Amino acid sequence: MEDFCRHLGINGTLTLICCIFCIFLPEGKAAWETISENVGSRVTLQCSNESISTLNQLTWKMNGVTMFTFNPLGNFYVSPQATNLTLKMSESQSQLYALIIENAQLYHTGNYTCEVTSMKDGVLDQNWRLIIKESTEIWDILMIATVSSVCLLIFLIGLVILIRCNKRHTRNSRPSTSAEAQQPTEDIYENCLEIERYNRRHSQPNKPLPIQHRV
Known part of the structure; x- marks a missing residue:
């Protein structure tokens, strides 16, 4: 026994005692x-x-x-x-x-x-x-509710951004549309004046030439 303890050393002996104590405790x-x-x-x-x-x-x-x-x-x-x-x-x-x-x-x-x-x-x-x-069922329900809420929030945010962008685009494009609509109107008006002048010029009857009397 002494040779065995010397072989193991002090630390080995303490470890062995602890193992035996844990087994029989x-x-x-x-x-x-x-x-x-x-x-x-x-x-x-x-x-x-x-x-x-x-x-x-x-x-x-x-x-x-x-x-x-x-x-x-x-x-x-x-x-x-x-x-x-x-x-x-x-x-x-x-x-x-x-x-x-x-x-x-x-x-x-x-x-x-x-x-x-x-x-x-x-x-x-x-x-x-x-x-x-x-319960895992409660966690599943909470997870589904959370994901659904996040998706709905993202959709609403995207919808609001889209509406604002559309309003801004409409507001920016409105002056150019008015100018484009006004230009054809002016052209038509000028064309009408030209046509009226032309008609007046050609609608007058030919004046008879003056009669010359022979002396």
Whole structure:
């Protein structure tokens, strides 16, 4: 054994001891079960009731804060936090002393501990990490609504820009149109005057030549 320790050195020996310690270490308070649920779901955290017959006290905690305390003498404590969070502790035989959340919300996310004290087993803990997340359907609806709103906004902005550009183009092209319309009118008027003069000049009858008398 000494040759083995010398071969590994001090660091190797410490590493080996830590590995053995981790293998044989009981789970106890270090064991946590992670549960993930969607918003609006019903969550039930079962507390082991193997030692209920010799139960001294049962305590539910959320993030280290006591929510419920129960003992066989009939003492039942409900904290104001449990009331505000709408937490319930079941008393039915099928779910004895289970913690129930009827309508889970994001603020129910946290660490939950069921602490059972009995004359037989002493103190036993069961621990959960509860994660409440938004439903994927809700995220899909929000995503579709967001994309639709952005597309509608882009369409409206483009429509407003198009209308303004059209008005500006119409305003700029209006003087040239008036000038172009006025020029043909003047040409027609001048042509009419020329025609009238021509008609007057050729419509006069030929004057008879004066008669010359012979002497």
